[in-house]
Amino acid sequence: MSFIKKKDMIAMLLAGGQGSRLGVLTKDVAKPAVPFGGKYRIIDFPLSNCINSDIDTIGVLTQYQPMELNAYIGNGQPWDLDRMYGGARILPPYVRGKEGEWYKGTANAIYQNIPFIEQYSPNYVIILSGDHVYKMNYRWMLDQHMKKDADCTIAVIEVPMEEASRFGVMNTNENLRITEFEEKPAIPKSNLASMGVYIFNWPTLKEYLIRDEEDPESSKDFGKNVIPAMLNDNKRLYAYKYLGYWKDVGTIESLWEANMDLLKEKVSLELYDPRWKIYARNGNLPPQYIGRQARMRESHVSEGCSIEGTVENSIIFPNVTIKKGAVVRHSVVMSSTTVEENAEVHYAIIAEGVTVGAKAEIGENPEKDVIPAISVVADRVNISCGTRIDAGTVVDRDL
């Protein structure tokens, strides 16, 4: 009796990224577990995209600080991924024979899980990363992949030419066939940046993974090794142009910016769409309470919050308390943080479980239209009454 059913396409989600440029925010969690947008974590986006694209089998590859991520994904129920056949599976590196082995690169991580993928004998495998915030229908990408009879399709997004050198850049012909792939080129020839989303024909990918594994010179990476090898063999690689909102929230500034993007009148990342919900694990908290002296302006506030102070242009996560006279402006305040009376928070990211003491001041309220450096307070830090923290400071211990 077989406990596995054949699947047309399964997803492999690379969720082991450390996200070192996020500093204290990824001290104890992997980047995909970083909170975003008032109630989500970054990984909710690729997971929800999968389920909304009818992909119900997802291997989640973890490595760096997996505990919180494992607990968060659990049995996959919040994303409707608790399935009889398939669903979400956490795939940590494990010990084979006598020796354990970490995932040595993105390609090696998939290589090590060939047996997992083979169980479903899929025609296609989509490789995703847990590092980006975007809404995308992977089926549309698969449609193009099939239409072009491609071996591999890489999702690309147009970026400003001057920024292209930060990305893996695709050079294509007029039919979108990829002729050249350059990782972070000094002088880019095109502005089509790889989004880190690949669809492969599974038999082809498997062959290349095995070959890449045998090459001692290889750094076992999709962008650096597997894709160039396929191009070299004249395989059919195509770019799929994605036109929506996509953001790599890899730095403090970009994380803050992406949160602020949600507040714009004309939202670029529409989270209200009932046909494309972003699912998240839920904390079972009561509705938010807005008190008698609260002032609310252009903000998103989540469940379980109690707001007695002023909140402007900010994203407030669940279970946050903002007391009387406190002011929070242009900031991201994560779960279960308390901002005590008359404290002020400007242009900051405050992580989970922080206490900002009475009359403490974080960041500065600049003259109009100048965005100062973003201050960051790490999780569970206590900032005592009256403390003054300058703009751009990162606080990782009690003050």
Add this chain to the structure above:
Amino acid sequence: MSYMGLIYSYSDKENLRELTSTRALAALSIGGKYRIIDFVLSNFVNSGIFEVSVIARTNYHSLIEHLGSGAEWDMSRKRGGLRVLTPFANKEATDSAHIYRGTIDALSNHLHSIKKSMADFVVLTGSRILYTMDYRSMIRAHQDTDADVTVAYTNHMNGTCRVPQGSPMIRMDEHKQIREVEIVDEEQEERECSWCIGVCVIRKTLLESLIADAMSHQRYDLYTDILQKLSPALKIYGYEYSGHLLEISTISTYMEANKAMLDPEFSAKVFQKTVYTKVKDSVPARYGPECYVENSMIADGCQIMGTVINSVVSRGVHIDKGAIVKDSIIMQDTEIMDHARVEHAILDKDVIIRDGREVIGHPSYPIVLPKMSIV
């Protein structure tokens, strides 16, 4: 020892007008994102009781839709779990309210299901009066006194002497054994007494035989025909509950119950333990550039562009620019458009108040707009 819960999802003692004409009482929205059944079920979850049957009577569509498999209350189980007991067709019933001839008849209707359970004890509760109780302490008291039936009572309603209409009043001896049960169905004055909050604990086998016995004598009501009539014969004990209460019997008590949750101290008590509900995956509430919000409870998925004062606002409600909502309860997905005004009103689900319209009730008589009304 194992326990099961039985919940009456309706009440003969409520008069909630349009609010319960199309849904069971237990499916009525309360506290912004909840339905009454959430508070009732969460008591069981938080007491470690994961076998619960909900007795449905009429219009249980929204109740069943809300409960689903019970997974959101952690009650989608192989052993026990959540079950909705819908009535069997009854030729004698002349109208929907007479599907069950009384609370015992309802149990008798589902006796088969009750008998099938492996539980030793049953915790019976209604949905009209909400409380937060760990049933384990009540069950312990039940076992300590070696009672046949233990009935939860209270001496006050959140510090006042009001007795909800139709709630049985009891007199006990010094050992808390109940000696007298008085049921007054008319409007009551405030009086100092002990009254039942609608919960009792009983050994399942005893309940089964009491049901069979009452049915054979054509006695159909749990309180009058068992507790009142049998109090001399059975050992019926009181168990004091002294916490907060929410009564949902009439439009005004419903309004009061919702508004009580706006008091942070009171709501801290109500939400001291997790109250579970169906997850809707709505986005965080969004506040616009010109909004004004004061002393209100706002659920996820709302877009608040106008003014909200002293109100409870459910999930997915839109309050547009210049609109004013005061002293009101606004249910799920309702939209109040530009410059409309809503005061002392209860707007059911999917209501639309168009630009500039006014819906103004009186504190003593709030206006109720049924589901999908358009003004």
